[in-house]
Amino acid sequence: MPILNINGRDLSVDAPGDMPLLWALRDHLGLTGTKFGCGIAFCGACTVHVDGKPVRSCSFPLSGAVGHAITTIEGVGATPIGAKLQAAWVSVQVPQCGYCQSGMIMAAAGLLNALPSPSDEDISRGITNICRCGTYTRVRTAIHEAAKA
Numbered sequence: 164m165p166i167l168n169i170n171g172r173d174l175s176v177d178a179p180g181d182m183p184l185l186w187a188l189r190d191h192l193g194l195t196g197t198k199f200g201c202g203i204a205f206c207g208a209c210t211v212h213v214d215g216k217p218v219r220s221c222s223f224p225l226s227g228a229v230g231h232a233i234t235t236i237e238g239v240g241a242t243p244i245g246a247k248l249q250a251a252w253v254s255v256q257v258p259q260c261g262y263c264q265s266g267m268i269m270a271a272a273g274l275l276n277a278l279p280s281p282s283d284e285d286i287s288r289g290i291t292n293i294c295r296c297g298t299y300t301r302v303r304t305a306i307h308e309a310a311k312a
Contacts, residue, residue, distance in 0.1 A: 165229050169194070170238025180226030184218075185209045187225045188235060196236035196265045200293070207292030210266035210273075211235050217273035236265035244275045247312040251305040259296035267292050271306050280310050 164175045169192065178187045188194040188211070197220060200208030204219035211220045212234040213227075239245030248268050251257075258264045267290070274281055274289040281289065286303050294302070 165225060167225075167228050167233055168231070169233045170235060170241070171232075176225065178225055180224060180229075182225045183221050184211065184223045184225050184228050184233070185220040187228075188220065194235050194237055198262055198265055200263065200266070205293070206263070206266075207270055208263050208266040210269040210292065212239070212269060212273060215273070215276055217270050234269075236269060239269060239272055242272070244272050244309070247309040248272055248275070248305065251308040251312065255301050255305040255308060257298050257301040257305050259298055263292060263294045263296075267294065267298075267302055271302070271309070274306065275310060281306065 164177050166173050166175050174192060176187050176191050178191050185197060185199060188197050197211055198208040199221060200206035202221050204222040207219060209219055209221040210217050213231050240249050248271050252268060270290050270292050278285050283303060286306055290302065
């Protein structure tokens with residue numbers, strides 16, 4: 164059984180290695196904050212961090228996660244950047260339907276880890292997640308707010 168380090172805890176997963184990480188998280192570990200959107204790594208709803216870098220978990224095999232630190236939306240708030248982003252998301256009132264927001268926050272945390280003070284252009288280039296409600300302006304504002312916090 165593969166052992167995964169998820170949100171700082173080692174957890175065993177009784178699942179095949181070729182299963183997408185998304186389904187191991189949701190169906191086997193009950194971490195349902197990471198959402199299924201498109202299944203082809205396009206929309207970003209399934210974004211998690213592997214060793215601090217954003218990945219689309221719907222196309223990332225479980226076997227690729229073994230031996231790496233995985234952070235999900237359930238754990239990102241324990242990081243300084245994640246806590247700032249979550250506070251900014253509330254302050255700016257980013258979500259409408261909220262479905263894409265866990266992936267958006269994970270992508271934004273990855274961006275701020277790489278670029279602590281991103282420009283608007285950096286945000287446009289770095290946040291490729293899709294929001295059906297069109298909250299992109301508020302996402303940008305929240306990222307800038309978190310970067311200044």
